[in-house]
Amino acid sequence: MSHIFDLNNKLGEGRYGIVCKGYWGGKTVAVKRIQLHQCCNQEENAMKKLDHPNVVKFFHAESDQHFRYYCLELCDGSLDQMLSKDKDPEKFLKAHPMFLQLRNIYQLATGLEYIHKQGLIHRDLKPENVLIIKNRKNQETMKWADFGLSKQVNETEKWLAPEISKLLEDKGDKITQRGTIKSDNVNRVRMNDIIKRMLKEKPEDRINSSDVAELIYEKLVTQKPFMDLCSSDTYPSLKDIKFFLEKRVDVNFVYPEGWTPLLYLAKAKKDGDNNLVEIVRHFIKNGVNLSHTLADMRSNVLHLFCRYYKKDNLIDIIRLLIEHEMEINCKETFEDNALTILCIHYQKENLVEIITFLIQKGIDINCKDSNGDNALTLLCSNYQNENLIDIIQLLIHHGIEINSTTKGGSNALISLCQNKNVFNCKNHSETNAVIADRYKRENSIAIIRLLIHHGINVTCTDNFGDNALIYLCDNDEANNVIEIIEILIQHGIDINFNDSDGSNALILLCRWKANQNLIEMFRYLIHHGINVNWKDKNGCNALHRLCRSYQKENIIEIIRYLIQRGIDVNAKCNDGSNALHCLSGNYRNENLTEIILFLIESVIEVDCKDNNEKNALTLLCRYYQNENLIDIIQLLIQHGIDVNCKNLIGWNALHYLSRYYPNENLIEIFRLLIEHRIEINCETNENALIILLF
Template sequence: MEDHLGQVFERNFGGRDVERVREYRVHKNKEEAMLKLNHPNIVKHFRCGNDDDYIFYKLEPCVASLDQLFLDPNDPKKYIGPMPHHIDALLQLALGLEHIHSKNLVHGDIQPENVLISVESAGKDETTLKWAKFELTRNVSERGKGKTHQLGGNNAWLAPELLSLEPNSNVKENNYNEAAKSDIFSLGLVFGSLFLNGEHLYGSMENENEISQNIIKGNPINMQNLDSILEIDGKLRDCYENDLLKKMLENDPGKRMTSTQVVSQLKAIKEKIAGKEKELLELCGRDNRLDLTEKIKKLIQFGINLNAKDDGGRNALHLMCRNYSSPKLTDAIQLLIENKTDVNAKDNDGLNGIHFLCRYHSSQNLIKAIQILIQFGIKVIATTNDGSNALHYLCRYNASPNLTDATKIFTKLGLDLMTEDNDGWSAFYYLQNKDKKEMKIWFDRVAILGQGAFGTVSKGKFGGREVAVKRVELRHVDKREEEAMLKLEHPNIVKLLHFEKDNDFMYYALELCVASLDQLFLESDNPKKYEGPIPRQIKVFSQLAKGLEYIHSKKLIHRDIKPCNILIMKSPGKNEEIIIKWSDFGMAKSVNEKGLHSWSGVRGTRTWYAPEVLEKLINGEKAEQEEFWGTVQSDVFVLGLVFGYLFLKGEHLYGSSETEIHKNIIEKNPVNMQKINGELRKYYEDDLLMKMLEHDPKKRITSKEVVEQLESINNKQQPNRKFVQSSSLKKKKNCVDYVPVTLRLV
């Protein structure tokens, strides 16, 4: 690449581009701009050094410029790689320009060739547009007016107030009105070019003079072409309401939008489009035997991103191949792919469309659907995260009468029936065992996570995802646990995904968690110690309280609250949110309308009792002496013990030995309360902890009230939270939400 200042050489400095510029012709404007600008939508420049003739700049690597997107297909310089969705492309450009303007700068040379395309600089599969070329960048006053400067830039991309001036004239501040607004006009021209696939809104790119004259006259002759694109049944036009482009292309700069207003309107448009994307995912995510093609067409008309994904990384094509049982399945698949759905996109577990099809579809049109996906270029040999290919899924799960024909298609394309997945099983093995009782849950007998009196918990798989598998001998199966877990559906309760049995055991597939709460405080040399991130204490408390409130709302009492039954889970996806979850409902029991439960012997772990339960245990009272004893409030007391355990980094509030703990609970003496940091006690002891540890269950706070008081405490802690973020932890990303377990949690 060469311009009037110098040349850009690719991969000439540690694998990055280097721009070489003759030193005596360097624009000081450019250097000043580069030092001021730091934004994901602006190309980063790094001064590398100089020799006798040149100054060298190291540039952030980009793959192409925007004008290369619209070159002739036969041109070797044409860019054919990924691009952001149209609303994301527009918003990225607007955000970059807004940043430039926020630094009291104007770009001054906005045109497609000065917009660069960067792939994966913002993350895997992410494409980012970035502003480049700051030779004409200049300072503007706070009122948005430019300093004296000689005009430059391509005339096809200049605002009318600049084109009306004599060529090469000097522009004084007093008649250079709203300098930053000139950038907005040029940005509107770039937006139009994107919508028109490289065509200019004001004329033919072969006739720059025609474009300039039409800009001055306010005559966008190709706007009707743009109108027809945006007008698709009026749907996309609805999103771009209030004529965003026309406001940007207003001939009077005083009436023209600012970059901040452009960003604001584009964000509103993005939000509206995102709502339609969610609607599409919900539509494709439900089993439906009706023809959905017309509904999908109407949603496509809003200009939505057909590659938008749900939390599991599934796009509309994945969900369609999984759920849609209509004979119109093939029409719907074709419609999505023809409208730019990525046929090879994978979800969080590595499944593409053909994996979902082979896993879930046994309908008569299975063969045609497979053929359409192959026709549109799906990678048949692609494997999922567990090493399974389409043939594994077909032979393991599919009961279609077309199974043999489907198998032939895959083997002809190079898949081998004897290829093994990560578990060492081939498609042929799955095929051989099809007539046997199929177990949908698989577990690793060696990878044991925990062991109890009646069963073990191991790592396993269910439906392609990693799970925890609890295996219990049939004679020891507790129906209460099944019933409780089937009742409970809450983000802070471990989810039961599936259960099944063979001749000897019951198997429960549960959400896989990384550790239990007690593993936080193991010795540092213990291999089971949890060293990962944990939410702030107030967030942990809130999650536990909300989960317990939900359990109580379902007329259940947990009865076995203790740190080892509280699990830490990393949610799937990019962000890996840490979630605290209740588990182990083997002792859960229904309660009556007063929150009381019938008793058949004291249950639970001996150091995690409420006083009303402990007294009956010590006195040796039998269940028949009272019809009901123990309440949902018993859970609240033990939750208070867990809160204290966290404050004290693994110590018990009421002592160290079982005997001491029992004695102190009965005597209302939380001996270790004073060890809690005084600032924290100010928030918790009077306001919450002592209310949870109230001896009389009738006076004790409820789980719902615990949730409400935690919200109040969180609000009081906000100033302290800001202080922590802005001082000792400000260099740590996301330090407000997660900290290492070795730090005291605020």
């Protein structure tokens, strides 16, 4: 046996022999060596006949002068090693949730039942004799080992099988090969009842392998439809839930990742026969564990209902859970409690009632999540109903930290100015648009005044260096900017504050308020001393940003006002473009002719070229699609535009028109340009000639 038995690669050692890694039949095996006088030929012969996925395979046996060698299936470890490795119960349950434990127990029970049906008795049931093989997907297969190879009976008393115990008690009977002991009629029991019966202190009281296999099979057959019902995408009916509860399904059954039937019910679902309060009540009556949490997120049923359930009767479910000793301040992995979760996800107007109840029951009002948000910052960021001010008053009254900041540096005021919904509050009682608009304007201002009254830091800046003024001007839903800016200025905010991109309020309004009437906002800001010629990090001022973003026809009035207030009409961005470039490449309305004429009259440089060598003519021929393009080109030519301007790859106005202009007067524009001596045979850097469509 020296050619298959490697003493230097020992796997284990016991009282009657050692196990080493070896090789037989072209495969790696476990070779068990036992002294000859300890061997039992009768049971060895029986072992050779065993063939079951939950029994260690017996391949071969041979002897020398002193030892008997058994070639067995090589496994990855033992149940004893697995249990000793995960001594922390929480870590063990996370790695081996109830569903996996149940599957493993079922494997062991069916394997042992098979052994008994072959006329064998194991005689030494204990974790050390359960070996484990893992496949490529890390799925475990449990296998019984070490039965019948030793002649001397070596039962470990605390793991003694009930079959052995009964035989040992029958002292007058000879121990012979026999099958399983007939058990009592199987009753429907819960999984924890099965496990308790398997672990009875007295071996004779323990449930035998056949009963375990039968009970677990029945449990799987009954439990799976119940789990499927609870995990479906619609709410089950109370009738269906009662049907399964009467069958005594396990309400605390755990699937991988920690999902239980009640946790599945709390997930987001479509509407169904939603009598959810009564369903939860029945779960509680049947002993559901309310403290159970998901393995990774550590979410309990209260967390999940607060996150996913959207109906008004959420308050009844929360009351029911807390009245039955649900832990109210339990936190998820990311430090959220029920209050912070509600403030992110729940949008019903009875949120104020739910928060009132939670506060009465001792919820930590100043709980912060892993981002540093508390209930106040989360509400100001997410809530969209008109009673937001009532909830904020409630939180302040109960001592929430008003100047709490997130890890990003935002306080409640900054969060509020970022929230588009607060400027567009849902108003269920008013249908008149004018009244609704007035309400949301007044409501948002009232909230800001409330925060300031209670000491909010108005000049707070976040980690990006931005403050409430910046975010207000960024918020394209905020249409009461003037009133709010006035309040902020009164309480010390710097009107010339600029963001991390170097933009001040004037520039931001041009970028983000393109759909609003800007002229009143500009007048207010300039009146209060904002720097009209301020440039952002791209070298652009308010005039550049206005000409790039604003599409209303009153843009000419705003441009006129900015020029009157001293803006530099010939200022250039870092890319070399002036206001005429910005306008020609972006503005789409037909009054463009009038605007360009005004800029020319304001002494803008008509033939200015950007860093790509483009002028206003090439940009217009690329982007402008209206038929009055010919009039604009005529105007620019009259004021000295270079008709032969080419960009860096050699394209001139004719190239762009040939490729992009869609209107029938294209030939007239060609004639106009040719009359003004545009180079008709101009080649690009790719040596492509213009194809004229005459």
